[in-house]
Amino acid sequence: MSNQNDQTDRENGGLNGVHAEGERSHNGHAPANGVYENGKGSTPDSQPRAEATFTPAQARYAQIVGWGYHVPSKVITNADLEQIVDTQDEWIRSRTGIEERHVAASPAETSASLGVLAGRKALDMADIHPNKIDLIICATSSPEHIFPSTASIIQDGLGASNAGAFDLSAACSGFVYALSMARGHILAGDAEYVLVIGAETLSRIVDWTDRTTCVLFGDGAGAVLVAASDVPGGIMASVLGSDGSGADLLTVPAGGSAIPASLESVNTGGHFIKMDGRAVFRFATRVMAEATTQVLAKAGLTVQDVDLVIPHQANERIIQNSVLKQLQIPAEKVFINLQKYGNTSTASIPIALCEAIEAGRVKPGDKLVFVGFGAGLTWAACAVEWRTPVEKPEANWWRNTQRQATYQAAAARSMWKRAIRRVYSQVLPTREERWDKNEE
Numbered sequence: 001m002s003n004q005n006d007q008t009d010r011e012n013g014g015l016n017g018v019h020a021e022g023e024r025s026h027n028g029h030a031p032a033n034g035v036y037e038n039g040k041g042s043t044p045d046s047q048p049r050a051e052a053t054f055t056p057a058q059a060r061y062a063q064i065v066g067w068g069y070h071v072p073s074k075v076i077t078n079a080d081l082e083q084i085v086d087t088q089d090e091w092i093r094s095r096t097g098i099e100e101r102h103v104a105a106s107p108a109e110t111s112a113s114l115g116v117l118a119g120r121k122a123l124d125m126a127d128i129h130p131n132k133i134d135l136i137i138c139a140t141s142s143p144e145h146i147f148p149s150t151a152s153i154i155q156d157g158l159g160a161s162n163a164g165a166f167d168l169s170a171a172c173s174g175f176v177y178a179l180s181m182a183r184g185h186i187l188a189g190d191a192e193y194v195l196v197i198g199a200e201t202l203s204r205i206v207d208w209t210d211r212t213t214c215v216l217f218g219d220g221a222g223a224v225l226v227a228a229s230d231v232p233g234g235i236m237a238s239v240l241g242s243d244g245s246g247a248d249l250l251t252v253p254a255g256g257s258a259i260p261a262s263l264e265s266v267n268t269g270g271h272f273i274k275m276d277g278r279a280v281f282r283f284a285t286r287v288m289a290e291a292t293t294q295v296l297a298k299a300g301l302t303v304q305d306v307d308l309v310i311p312h313q314a315n316e317r318i319i320q321n322s323v324l325k326q327l328q329i330p331a332e333k334v335f336i337n338l339q340k341y342g343n344t345s346t347a348s349i350p351i352a353l354c355e356a357i358e359a360g361r362v363k364p365g366d367k368l369v370f371v372g373f374g375a376g377l378t379w380a381a382c383a384v385e386w387r388t389p390v391e392k393p394e395a396n397w398w399r400n401t402q403r404q405a406t407y408q409a410a411a412a413r414s415m416w417k418r419a420i421r422r423v424y425s426q427v428l429p430t431r432e433e434r435w436d437k438n439e440e
């Protein structure tokens with residue numbers, strides 16, 4: 001196969017039908033919803049563009065074509081925690097399975113900066129330029145701000161100048177919720193590429209004096225690039241659930257509109273994670289099994305068809321009690337890496353997916369289940385038929401250089417735009433001010 005063909009194959013994620021870079025909406029196929037190929041559709045008073053064609057809707061699928069993760073370098077072991085709170089390595093290992101976790105020690109490490117690094121790796125893996133991304137969804141439980149969204153900051157950091165961006169708040173279920181949203185956008189014909197990121201700096205909202213929570217959580221980010229494809233498979237079905245009656249079981253009570261930040265909210269630790277661990281444990285054990293069963297039925301699969309379950313990495317005992325015992329799925333079909341990272345909330349499933357791929361546990365044709373639960377209470381599951389080659393592609397020098405240049409330029413462009421805005425606001429009079437002067 002020529003280099004050219006190799007390149008095209010990789011762009012397609014190895015899937016001939018995946019809409020490749022440079023082909024967006026010009027791949028000879030009409031989007032599934034039958035709109036005109038320019039992606040804008042046609043309104044009664046607008047003429048279809050000359051190049052637009054209209055063909056009946058055809059099957060469209062959402063394939064994961066890129067993946068990547070990033071964790072901060074600072075590691076805190078259980079032994080380290082013994083120095084901070086009244087806990088023991090033995091207690092943490094036996095009750096949770098966690099041995100260590102990564103934490104964002106540098107102020108420069110934020111949910112967005114981790115998300116940008118994970119996102120770049122996913123784009124590198126798919127060999128896709130950031131300006132091809134239509135939408136960035138960042139699922140996070142530790143957003144940088146109430147607003148703006150962490151996704152918008154990531155969009156700026158990636159130089160993804162054609163992407164919409166929003167945060168998705170469904171706590172630890174967020175990544176699976178976001179995958180479902182990405183699938184929906186793609187199947188509707190609204191997007192060709194959606195970057196889905198789970199990004200967390202939970203160490204910033206953990207009470208490091210509360211042994212019941214601080215031993216559990218870690219920081220990190222994972223990302224997948226979801227692409228439109230006409231090859232069957234990909235994200236086949238999803239199940240999303242919520243039971244808000246359990247909202248108080250796992251919460252950061254203050255800092256929102258219910259309990260705005262105040263001296264009292266800070267003094268009483270209202271901005272830290274509070275959890276009824278036992279209640280969440282019972283809930284999680286039930287919904288993980290139920291959601292997995294439901295999503296398999298929706299996808300037309302049975303438990304026996306499953307090659308790998310990648311569950312939310314909160315507690316090994318939850319995974320054992322639900323996936324292994326209730327569903328009778330053998331341990332070799334379940335991926336667990338929480339011993340290294342703790343519970344990284346929305347980032348746990350994409351990080352585990354990346355490590356499962358690295359470990360050779362995922363191959364084309366495999367049926368995967370992603371299943372998570374979290375605050376809300378929420379739960380979610382996706383069934384995926386994996387179709388993308390998992391070998392890291394040989395980097396295309398030119399495309400890689402273009403991507404790296406875009407990342408460098410993104411920071412400069414962002415600074416430039418901020419400077420221009422400052423100049424406009426300070427030097428140039430506003431339209432209203434000009435009107436006022438004219439009236440005088």
Ligand code: UT7
Pocket residue numbers: 086087088091092095096172211212215250275276277278279280281284314315343345373374375
């Ligand atoms: O993404 C969703 C996030 N949340 C979760 O997934 C949490 C789900 N729940 C859990 O994973 C478990 O409930 C925990 C790991 C949080 C707790 O395990 P447990 O087996 O349910 O322990 P427990 O809460 O029943 O506590 C047992 C004992 C208590 O002492 P007493 O009252 O029996 O004397 C706790 O005070 O363990 C004590 N304890 C600890 N001891 C040493 C609680 N935390 C610690 C600790 N080190 N870190």
